[in-house]
Amino acid sequence: xxxxxxxxxxxxxxxxxxxxxxxxxxRYPEQMCKxxxxxxxxxxxxxxxxxxxxxxxxxxxxxxxxxDGFALLTxxxxxxxxxxxxxxxxxxxxxxxxxxxLPVIVPKGWFLPITPGxxxxxxxxxxxxxxxxxxxxxxxxxxxxxxxxxxxxxxxSRVSCSPLExxxxxxxxxxxxxxxxxxxxxxxxxxxxxxxxxKVQHKAAGNLEQLFKLMQGPNGDDRYTVAWIDSMAxxxxxxxxxxxxxxxxxxxxxxxxxxxxxxNKRSLSIPFDFPAFALNSWSIxxxxxxxxxxxxxxxxxxxxxxxxxxYPLDAIAQWNRLYGKRGFVQYQCVIPEQxxxxxxxxxxxxxxxSRRPSFLSVLKRLGPQGKGMLSFPMEGWTLALDLPIRDExxxxxxxxxxxxxxxxxxxxxxxxxxxxxxESFRAMYPGYEDWLKVKQxxxxxxxxxxxxxxxxxVGEA
Amino acid sequence: MKKAVxxxxxxxxxxxxxxxxxxxxxxxxxxxxxxxxxxxxISSDLQLRYGAEVHYGLFDAKATDTHEAFFxxxxxxxxxxxxxxxxxxYLGDQSAAQDFKEAAKIxxxxxxxxxxxxxxCANHFESQRAGFIVGIASVAGDRGRQSNYVYGSAKxxxxxxxxxxxxxxxxxxxRVITIKPGFVDTAMTFGLPGLxxxxxxxxxxxxxVAALGKSTDxxxxxxFWRYIMLIIRCIPEFIFKRMKL
Numbered sequence: 001x002x003x004x005x006x007x008x009x010x011x012x013x014x015x016x017x018x019x020x021x022x023x024x025x026x027r028y029p030e031q032m033c034k035x036x037x038x039x040x041x042x043x044x045x046x047x048x049x050x051x052x053x054x055x056x057x058x059x060x061x062x063x064x065x066x067x068d069g070f071a072l073l074t075x076x077x078x079x080x081x082x083x084x085x086x087x088x089x090x091x092x093x094x095x096x097x098x099x100x101x102l103p104v105i106v107p108k109g110w111f112l113p114i115t116p117g118x119x120x121x122x123x124x125x126x127x128x129x130x131x132x133x134x135x136x137x138x139x140x141x142x143x144x145x146x147x148x149x150x151x152x153x154x155x156x157s158r159v160s161c162s163p164l165e166x167x168x169x170x171x172x173x174x175x176x177x178x179x180x181x182x183x184x185x186x187x188x189x190x191x192x193x194x195x196x197x198x199k200v201q202h203k204a205a206g207n208l209e210q211l212f213k214l215m216q217g218p219n220g221d222d223r224y225t226v227a228w229i230d231s232m233a234x235x236x237x238x239x240x241x242x243x244x245x246x247x248x249x250x251x252x253x254x255x256x257x258x259x260x261x262x263x264n265k266r267s268l269s270i271p272f273d274f275p276a277f278a279l280n281s282w283s284i285x286x287x288x289x290x291x292x293x294x295x296x297x298x299x300x301x302x303x304x305x306x307x308x309x310x311y312p313l314d315a316i317a318q319w320n321r322l323y324g325k326r327g328f329v330q331y332q333c334v335i336p337e338q339x340x341x342x343x344x345x346x347x348x349x350x351x352x353x354s355r356r357p358s359f360l361s362v363l364k365r366l367g368p369q370g371k372g373m374l375s376f377p378m379e380g381w382t383l384a385l386d387l388p389i390r391d392e393x394x395x396x397x398x399x400x401x402x403x404x405x406x407x408x409x410x411x412x413x414x415x416x417x418x419x420x421x422x423e424s425f426r427a428m429y430p431g432y433e434d435w436l437k438v439k440q441x442x443x444x445x446x447x448x449x450x451x452x453x454x455x456x457x458v459g460e461a
Numbered sequence: 462m463k464k465a466v467x468x469x470x471x472x473x474x475x476x477x478x479x480x481x482x483x484x485x486x487x488x489x490x491x492x493x494x495x496x497x498x499x500x501x502x503i504s505s506d507l508q509l510r511y512g513a514e515v516h517y518g519l520f521d522a523k524a525t526d527t528h529e530a531f532f533x534x535x536x537x538x539x540x541x542x543x544x545x546x547x548x549x550x551y552l553g554d555q556s557a558a559q560d561f562k563e564a565a566k567i568x569x570x571x572x573x574x575x576x577x578x579x580x581x582c583a584n585h586f587e588s589q590r591a592g593f594i595v596g597i598a599s600v601a602g603d604r605g606r607q608s609n610y611v612y613g614s615a616k617x618x619x620x621x622x623x624x625x626x627x628x629x630x631x632x633x634x635x636r637v638i639t640i641k642p643g644f645v646d647t648a649m650t651f652g653l654p655g656l657x658x659x660x661x662x663x664x665x666x667x668x669x670v671a672a673l674g675k676s677t678d679x680x681x682x683x684x685f686w687r688y689i690m691l692i693i694r695c696i697p698e699f700i701f702k703r704m705k706l
Contacts, residue, residue, distance in 0.1 A: 016652030039474055039648045040499050076474065076648075079506035093502070104510055 022071065025320055026060035027327030028389055028418055031067040031451060039076045041093065044184050045156040046070075052450035053182045055095060055122025059129060060330045061418025062451035063177050069449065072182065074124055080104065081185065088190035089147060094124030094183040099314075106306070110190035111248065113145035119311050124183040129415035130175035130375040133310075134224035134246075137367040139191075141377050143174030144370055150185040154447035158184065163371075172438035175375030177414055179448045179459055180439060193248040197255075198224070198309040200246040204296035208239025208348065212341055212381075215243050215365055223247040224309075228295075230288040231361035231385065232281065234352040239345065241363065242295045246309060255303050269317035273325040279388060284357040322359070323388040329418055331398055332376075332384040334366055335410040340381040343408035347383060347401055354397050358385040373431035373438070376413040384416070395419055414452065422457040432458075464488035465539040469520060469578060470549025472499040474647040475597065478666030479546055484513035486670065491535050491542075493520035494549070522549045522574030523566070532581040544593035544636075545582045546669065547575055550616070552649045558611040571615035576622060583626055586635045593636040595669060596623045600641050600681070603690045606706040620679075627678060638672050639679045640665075643686035658685070 018037075023030040035054075038044050047070060054064035054071045064071065074095035082091040088110045090101065098112060099119040105111065116131040125131075127149060132141040139145070148162035151173060159181075161170040173180045203219060205211035211227055219225065222245035229241040249255075313319050320328070335343035344363065351358060362384045369378040387394055402424050405412060411428035412420050426432060439446075439459055446459045453459050464487070468480050471492035480490055484507045492500050492515065500517040507515045516538050520531050536542060551570035557563040579594060586592030601609055602617030620639055627637035644650055644659045660683050668682040681687040696704070 018652035035652070037648070037651050040472065040496065041502060042496075042498060079502045080509045081502060081505050083509050100510075 017070075022054075022057065022065060023327065024060050024062060024064055024418070025058050026329055026416075026418060027320055027323070027325070028329060029062055029065070029451070030327075031062070031065045033066050033071040034069065035071050035073055037073040037076060041077055041079075041184065044072070044074065044077050044182055045152050046072075046154055046182070046447050050447055050449040051182075052448060052453075053094075053124060053128075053178045055125040056097060056120050058118060058121045058125065060416040062455065063129070063415055063417075064125075065451040066449065067451050067454075074122060074182075077184075078122075082187075083108075085110075088192060089187060090190060091147075091185060091187040092123055094127070094149075094186055095122050097122050098126070102306075105190055106193075106196050109192055109194070111193045111306070113139060113189060113191045114142045115310055117311065118314055119307075120314060123186040123188070124178075127174055127183050127186055128176060128178045130370070130372045130377070131415070132366065132377050134226045134364065136377055137220070137225065137365045138223050140367060141175075141370050141372070141375060143171070143372050143375065145189050146174070147187040147189055149173065149183055149187070151180065152182040152184045154181070154443050154445060168438050169442060171371045172373050172435050172442075174370075175372030175414075176435065176439075177374065177452060177458075178450065179453050180442050181448060194250045195248065195254055196306050197249040197303045198246045198306055199249045199253055199301055200244060200304050200309060201301040202295050202298050203243045203245075204241075204292065205243060206240050207237055208241075208341070208345055211239055211241050211243060211363065215363075219243055219245045220365060225365060227363040228291075229348070229361040229363050229383075230292050231348065231351055231358040232285040232288050234349075238352065239348050240292060241361075242292065246304070248306075249303060268315060270319055270321040273321050275324060278324070279322060279357060279359050281355055281357045284359055323386070326389045328386055328388045329394065329398065330384060330386050330416040331401060332382060332413040332416045333401070333405045333410050334376065334378055334380050334382040334413075335405065335408045336378055336380040339408040339410075343404060343410060344381055344383055346404045346408070350397070350400055350404060351385065354393075356387060356390075356394065356397060358387055360384075360386045373435035374414070374429055375431075376411065376415070378411065380410065382413075384413075414456075417452070420456065422455070425456045425458070464543045465491070465541060466543060467491045467493065467535050467539075467545040467582075469493050469545065469547045470522065471517070472496050472503060473548055473550075473649075474662040475642065475645060475665050476546070476548035477503055478662040479548065479669045480507055480666075481511070481663075482666040482670040484511035484515070487511075487513070488543075489514040489539065490516070491539060492517040493531070493535075495519060495521045520578075522578065523569045525574060525577035528574075528578045529581055532578065532585070536585065542585070542592065544586075544595065544673075545579070546595045546597070547579060548597050549574065550597065550599075550649075552609070552612050555607075555609050555611060564611045567611045568615045571612065572618045572622075575619050579622075579626065583630060583635070587630055587633045590633045591635065593638065593673060594623070594626065594630075595638045595640060595672070596620075597640045597642065597669075598623065600643050600686050600690050603641070604693055604701070608706060636673070637678070640669055640672065640682060641679065641686065641690070642682045643689070658683070 018035040051070040052066045077093045078095035080092045085108050114133045126142045130141045130143045205214050224246045227241045227243045233240045364382045366377045472494040504515040504517045553567040598620040599616040601613040602620050623639045644656045646659050665682050672680045
């Protein structure tokens, strides 16, 4: 990590600017950015150049990067401002993470309405990427549960917006990847829970067809559903996997010995970059087969602590190092309902043909599309693949996957993306024209800009 | 008895972490700084995360003529005030401080203001024959260096002041603790070149609260700075003056 000291101009946000090389969670790409880290709410504003807000840097690609521009770190602007325990309404500064919110709300009988697969994300990031969880088919995405936000515009002015107030600006900001302004405060509506336990049911499916059937059946109606896919299985076993469904255990379901379900958490950390060969087709294939066989034998429902259920990977700090120092790309796409089976099958076939291992492959059903103009979710099925970067060939494969996604009417998730082309982006996001109108009216100088927005030519007419 | 602690300069990262460490132990807090919006935000955060009783009031270290009235208003909220943490400070800019205007601001913010407000605190605790005073000085006060000697001299003066105060208040059973943090990851140091062994504000906050339970009067945080500074103080002046520090 090279860093260089430069002194700020007349309107310092922090005393100094840190010029250094940063990346998203996928560790690709890595770019020189000018970092500022305000500690006061009033300093959460653009300084002397184009800027993108960066919360926990947990988007995978270049959404929180701004090569040669400013990245405003929001991590210290993370105060909890209101929590109505009776109504389950919580207001906090956008830098607060879900990991900080959970210990406050769970003991009072509330839970996050939507949570992604890690709790180490900021509230601002959840709004900007309009994140979804395992309950999208039931509850929609993050933006559907926000009561309102405060947005800081290019001139430093603060504006409130919500689904009811300045709704165009709101729905341009939800999923807007931070390009309409800096999200300063977020108010969300929580969901009530009886316990911190999740009642989980795993069911094995020998191939993709069975897996789709399982997830369309009664199991698919559970509040949380997701499937792990063995992306190394091919031929008649293509798309074999484990459908996992769950819901917050209610009082009648609570196990008698529920204390034994409380985690005595061991936390692991990956202290160094794994060599690139550690995760290869052989090791992943072996792991997948063993995991599939182990989980296939687990026929009965069981209880899981919310932490290990929603955030299994959070227990391993810096798990992104498993993929070696060149980093990885998470490719997440959604295929609309009517083409879903054919599309997902075509994607998996292309992947297995390439012999590129995906360590973690996840299939989920998504419910109806929300109102976020650039939001990712649409009614259909989403597939996420973790692909380590070994060589340039990966990017050629991903372009092929883009073609399949486009042919089937789907789209790629910007919060995970590091390499989509501007043409594919426009074809995948028909809401872009409407979004651009709002962007141009609220940020005419294109002050809010990121490496992602320039790569996709977003914000340009 | 439940602790009630006054935090002076409550909006800095170290002060916020110290307040959080006190609040997580069930202490009540009175937060003081110049920035009302930040005080409001930090106090609601501490109330909601820790269920703590938190009050706040405006306080400017440089406006010494307001300090008596300020301290009386704190005592009216917490007549049984247990202690005070002095966390305000201003690093300033050494090259600008070669001009007296900036130097005066550094000296007033770090030293004169501290002498003023701690005087009221000391008299109160002495008459109560109970209480504690924690002053956050700096390792920069242990030896003058060209890179920040105006700041360093003010912090060094604060250390000496606290030493004398400790001597005076010992008979009354009032603890006076001098905290000397090394490099801490705060707005003051963010982006500065040449930092090493940088500690998190949270570790400093916990260290400050922990220091109250121990008998050491001068506490380096993290602990190894005691030895780093011991070595630095041992360098003979005829060599030190030639070094670029």
